[in-house]
Amino acid sequence: MQPDTATQIFEAQRPRLLRLAYRMLGSRTEAEDVVQEAWLRWHRSDRNAVAEPAAWLTRIVSRLCLDVMKSARARRETYPGQWLPEPLIEPEDDELRADNITLTLMVALERLSPLERAAFLLHDVFNQPLDDVAATLKRSQAATRQLAARARAHVRLDQPRYEIAREDGEALTRAFFEACRLGDAVALGSLLAADVTLRSDGGGKVLTFPNAIQGVDRLIRLYLGLARKLGSRMEFLGHVVIDGLPGFLSRVDGHLQTTAVEIVEGRIAAIYITRNPDKLTGAKLTG
Numbered sequence: 001m002q003p004d005t006a007t008q009i010f011e012a013q014r015p016r017l018l019r020l021a022y023r024m025l026g027s028r029t030e031a032e033d034v035v036q037e038a039w040l041r042w043h044r045s046d047r048n049a050v051a052e053p054a055a056w057l058t059r060i061v062s063r064l065c066l067d068v069m070k071s072a073r074a075r076r077e078t079y080p081g082q083w084l085p086e087p088l089i090e091p092e093d094d095e096l097r098a099d100n101i102t103l104t105l106m107v108a109l110e111r112l113s114p115l116e117r118a119a120f121l122l123h124d125v126f127n128q129p130l131d132d133v134a135a136t137l138k139r140s141q142a143a144t145r146q147l148a149a150r151a152r153a154h155v156r157l158d159q160p161r162y163e164i165a166r167e168d169g170e171a172l173t174r175a176f177f178e179a180c181r182l183g184d185a186v187a188l189g190s191l192l193a194a195d196v197t198l199r200s201d202g203g204g205k206v207l208t209f210p211n212a213i214q215g216v217d218r219l220i221r222l223y224l225g226l227a228r229k230l231g232s233r234m235e236f237l238g239h240v241v242i243d244g245l246p247g248f249l250s251r252v253d254g255h256l257q258t259t260a261v262e263i264v265e266g267r268i269a270a271i272y273i274t275r276n277p278d279k280l281t282g283a284k285l286t287g
Contacts, residue, residue, distance in 0.1 A: 009053050010042055016054075016126070017061045023121050024065040025072065026085035026106060028282070034064045058128065059136045062118055066137075069114040080204025082212065083110070084272055086279045087258045088243045101125065102244035103272055104262050107199070108155040119144055120151035164263050169246025170239045173261060176268060177248060181234040183227025185220050192216045193267040203276030206255050219271075245272070249283060256280050 017038060021031035038060045042053075050056045076083050085106045109117050115137055122128040122136065123144075134144040164172075172191065179187035194216050202208030213219060230253050237249040240258070247260035255275055262270040274280065 006042065006047050010039055010057070013054055013057050017057055020058065020121065020126055021061055021065055022088070023101060023106070023109070023125065024062070024117060025068055026110070027279075028086050028088065030068055030072075034061055034068060037064055055128075055132055058122070058126070059132075062122060062136045066114050066118060069117070073114070080202070081208055081210040082199050082201050084199060084201035084274050084279075085110075085243070087247075087260065087272075087274045087283065089249075089258070089283060090241045090243070102262070103242060103260050104245070104270060105155060106243060107272070111154050112151050115139070116147050116151040116154070119147035120155065123148045124152065164246065166241075166246070169241075169263065172263060172266075172268070173239065173246050173248050173259070174236070176261065177234070177236050177250065177259075180223045181227060181231050181236075183224045183231060185224060188220045188223055189216065191268055192219060193264060193269040196268055196270065198222075198271040198273070200273040201276050201279070203278055205277055206257075206275040208273065208275055242272075247272075256283060258283055 014035060017035050018031055021034040022028055025031050025034070038057055041060055042057060045056075047053070085103065087103075109120070112120065118137060119133055122133045123130060128136075130141055130144060130148075133148075134141045137144055137147070139147070175187065176191050178184070179191060195214060196216055196219055198209065198213045198219055200208040209222075213222060233253045235251040237251060237256075239246070239248050241247065242258055242260035245260040245262055247258060250257055250259065252275075256277070257273055257275040258280065260272045261268045262272075
C-alpha cells in the first residue's frame with residue numbers, strides 16, 4: 001500500500017473514529033489524542049496485511065479509549081463536584097454530529113462501566129457486528145451481548161426523544177436566560193418542568209453547585225438568589241447547539257459558561273452548565 005493511499009484511507013475514517021472516541025471519552029481533546037495515536041499505529045503497521053482498514057482502525061481506537069477510560073474513572077472519583085462531558089458546540093456540518101446521541105445520553109453513559117459503554121456504542125450506535133465488538137473487547141459473544149444489554153437498560157435508549165425546532169429552542173433558551181437574569185419567578189415557573197434537574201461542572205476552578213439540584217421550586221429559589229447577587233453581571237453571548245441540545249453561551253460574574261437544556265413537551269426538563277475553563281477552550285459562537 002502506497003503512503004498516499006494509506007493516508008487517504010485513514011482520513012476517510014477520521015471523522016467516524018473521532019466521533020467514536022469522543023462518545024467513549026466525553027472529551028474532544030482526549031479523543032483527538034487517541035485518533036492521533038491510532039494514525040501513528042496505522043502508519044507503523046503492515047497495512048498490506050490489513051484486510052478491512054475500517055474495522056482495524058475501529059478496534060485500535062476502541063482499545064486505546066478503554067485504556068484512557070480506566071485512568072479517567074480514577075480521576076473522576078476525585079473530581080471536585082459534578083463531572084460533565086466537554087461541551088460539543090456544533091456547527092451544522094460538524095464532523096462529530098453524525099449520530100443521534102445528545103448530551104443527556106452522554107451523561108447517562110457515565111453510569112456505565114468502560115466495557116458496557118464500549119459495547120453499547122460500538123454495537124448500538126456505530127452498528128458494529130457483535131462478533132467484531134466481541135473481538136475488540138476480547139470477550140465472548142455471549143458476554144458482549146450481555147454487556148450491551150445491561151448498558152441499554154441503564155441508558156434507556158428506547159426512551160422517546162423530543163425534537164424541537166431550532167427557532168423554538170432559541171426562543172425558549174433566551175427566555176430562560178432573561179428569567180434567570182431578572183429573577184422572574186413566574187416566568188421560571190412557566191419554563192421549567194416540575195422535576196427539572198440542574199447539573200453543573202466547574203472542575204473546582206470556578207464556583208458551581210457541588211450536587212445535582214432537582215425540582216422546580218428549588219430551582220426557582222436558587223435562581224432568584226442568583227439574580228439578586230449576579231443578575232447585573234449576567235451577559236448573554238449567543239445561541240448555540242450543544243451536543244444535540246439547544247443552549248447558549250454566557251458570561252456570569254466574568255466567567256464564560258455554556259448552558260444546554262433538554263426540552264420535553266415544551267418545558268425544560270434538564271439543565272447542564274459547564275464553567276470549568278479547561279473544558280471551554282474551544283467554546284465559541286458558530287454563526
